[in-house]
Amino acid sequence: MPIERIDVENFLKLSLKNPVLDVRSPSEYIHAHLPAAFSVPVFTDEQRAVIGTAYVQQSRQTAVDFGLNYFSERMKIIPADVLNILNQLKKDTGFSNNTLLIHCWRGGMRSDAVAWLLNLYGYKIYLLKGGYKAFRRWSLDQFEKRYALKVLGGFTGSGKTEVLKELKRKGKTVINLEGIANHKGSAFGGLGERSQPSHEMFENMLALELWKIKNQMYNGDAQTKINDTEIWLEDESVHIGRVGIPKIFWQQMRNSPLYFLDIPFDERVKYIVNNYGSFDKEELINCVLRIQKRLGGLNTQNVIRFFNEEKFTDAFSILLKYYDKMYAESLQNRENKEVLLNKIDCKNVDIKNAESLIGQ
Numbered sequence: 016m017p018i019e020r021i022d023v024e025n026f027l028k029l030s031l032k033n034p035v036l037d038v039r040s041p042s043e044y045i046h047a048h049l050p051a052a053f054s055v056p057v058f059t060d061e062q063r064a065v066i067g068t069a070y071v072q073q074s075r076q077t078a079v080d081f082g083l084n085y086f087s088e089r090m091k092i093i094p095a096d097v098l099n100i101l102n103q104l105k106k107d108t109g110f111s112n113n114t115l116l117i118h119c120w121r122g123g124m125r126s127d128a129v130a131w132l133l134n135l136y137g138y139k140i141y142l143l144k145g146g147y148k149a150f151r152r153w154s155l156d157q158f159e160k161r162y163a164l165k166v167l168g169g170f171t172g173s174g175k176t177e178v179l180k181e182l183k184r185k186g187k188t189v190i191n192l193e194g195i196a197n198h199k200g201s202a203f204g205g206l207g208e209r210s211q212p213s214h215e216m217f218e219n220m221l222a223l224e225l226w227k228i229k230n231q232m233y234n235g236d237a238q239t240k241i242n243d244t245e246i247w248l249e250d251e252s253v254h255i256g257r258v259g260i261p262k263i264f265w266q267q268m269r270n271s272p273l274y275f276l277d278i279p280f281d282e283r284v285k286y287i288v289n290n291y292g293s294f295d296k297e298e299l300i301n302c303v304l305r306i307q308k309r310l311g312g313l314n315t316q317n318v319i320r321f322f323n324e325e326k327f328t329d330a331f332s333i334l335l336k337y338y339d340k341m342y343a344e345s346l347q348n349r350e351n352k353e354v355l356l357n358k359i360d361c362k363n364v365d366i367k368n369a370e371s372l373i374g375q
Contacts, residue, residue: 018130018140023153026116026143027226034104035116036097038129039147043120047215049150050223052118053100055093057125058085079124086128093129094136118143118150151215154222158264162225165375166268168250168346169276171201171338172283174364175249178276181369182247188228190248195220198256201338203302205256206294217258247372252345269349274372278361280339284332286364292327303334310337 021029035052037044040063044054058066062085070078097115104110115138119125122145130140143149167175176193183189197211198204205211212220228244250273253265260268291299299322307315314333321330346356357375361368 016134016137016139018134018142020122020142020144022144023150026118026141026150027223028230029114029141030116033112033114033116033141034100034110035118036100036129037147038117038119038125043147047151047213047219048147049118050220055096055100055129057089057093057119057129090132093132097133097138113137114139114141116141116143118146120146121148122146151219154219155261157222157225158218158261160225162267163245164268164271165245165247166250166271166273167247167276167372168273169278170283170342171335172287172364173276173278173361174286174366174368175276177366178369178372179247179249181366182372185369185373187373188244188246190221190224190228190246192221192248192251192260193255195224196255196258198258200251200255202306203291203299206291206298206302211257214258217255218261221261221264272357273349274357274359274375275346276359276361276368278364278368280335282363284328284335287331287335288327291331296322296325299330306337310334 030049030051035049036055037048037052038055038057039048040056040058040060041054042060044052044056048054066078066085101110115133117126117130117133117140122143126142126146130142134140145152167179169175176191176199179189179191193199193204195212196217197208199206199208211217225246228246231244248268250268251260251265253260253262300319303310303315303318303322310318314337318330318333321327321333349356359368359371361371
């Protein structure tokens with residue numbers, strides 16, 4: 016079976032049903048990769064450093080010689096690693112075909128070598144033209160496109176994420192930015208969450224989500240435009256924890272219709288206490304200390320005291336007033352706010368608030 020080189024779009028379409036092997040070094044993969052790709056490194060980080068040093072300080076041929084020597088060792092291991100991956104996929108998902116997608120950094124010697132080896136074992140191989148570097152350019156290009164966005168807003172404690180999940184259950188197209196970021200946005204947003212991805216990985220995952228929506232939208236109809244699919248997402252600041260929403264996409268969010276869940280303060284306090292009151296007091300206090308300069312000395316002291324006394328309603332009331340003020344300022348700085356702001360009156364925090372958004 017011949018080895019084929021394909022562009023990013025076709026590679027991604029095939030990746031929806033076939034495993035992707037990232038043959039870059041472990042540190043390259045950990046920093047950022049194609050979502051759902053498996054790491055099957057040709058070289059360790061140390062070996063890659065040796066090859067790079069030889070290329071710079073000696074010659075290309077010397078670097079190639081080192082690479083071939085290292086690869087000869089890996090030839091004995093890579094097929095078994097791949098077979099283990101495929102067996103696990105078969106166990107988890109029922110996957111059972113013979114197609115593999117492979118890429119390295121620029122679509123060069125590493126992916127070529129692994130493709131040659133696995134092709135000998137009878138696998139059908141597709142290589143990514145330009146490698147991960149081409150995919151990365153493609154990812155950034157997705158944020159330049161225009162999307163029909165509907166932004167769900169509301170003060171802290173409005174249950175926006177749960178409302179978005181309910182909208183998705185009701186058939187709406189939703190992107191959960193905080194889910195991708197593994198962070199809820201505030202100084203307390205990392206509590207109970209997994210480690211955040213790198214900024215680059217966050218962008219890759221978001222780009223792929225946008226692309227999947229676009230492709231679902233077409234459904235074979237070449238006349239359908241991307242603007243015809245409305246995408247719901249949560250109103251966010253440009254940063255979600257340590258990662259950032261691409262500026263050009265964030266500006267598009269800021270200029271899209273905003274549906275604001277207007278929920279009484281006391282109801283939001285109850286919601287926050289129920290969701291965060293069970294965390295360790297030391298964790299909560301550490302979160303407060305991250306914002307103490309903006310929160311102010313007296314408020315910081317009072318919040319910490321209330322946490323230590325387990326007076327969570329009092330503590331979160333102070334914090335909620337702080338976050339309400341910040342969000343109100345953000346609303347005032349929004350362009351076209353008079354035209355784009357849609358206020359939704361809600362009695363309490365409830366996923367049923369999603370029903371008020373259906374048909375908006």
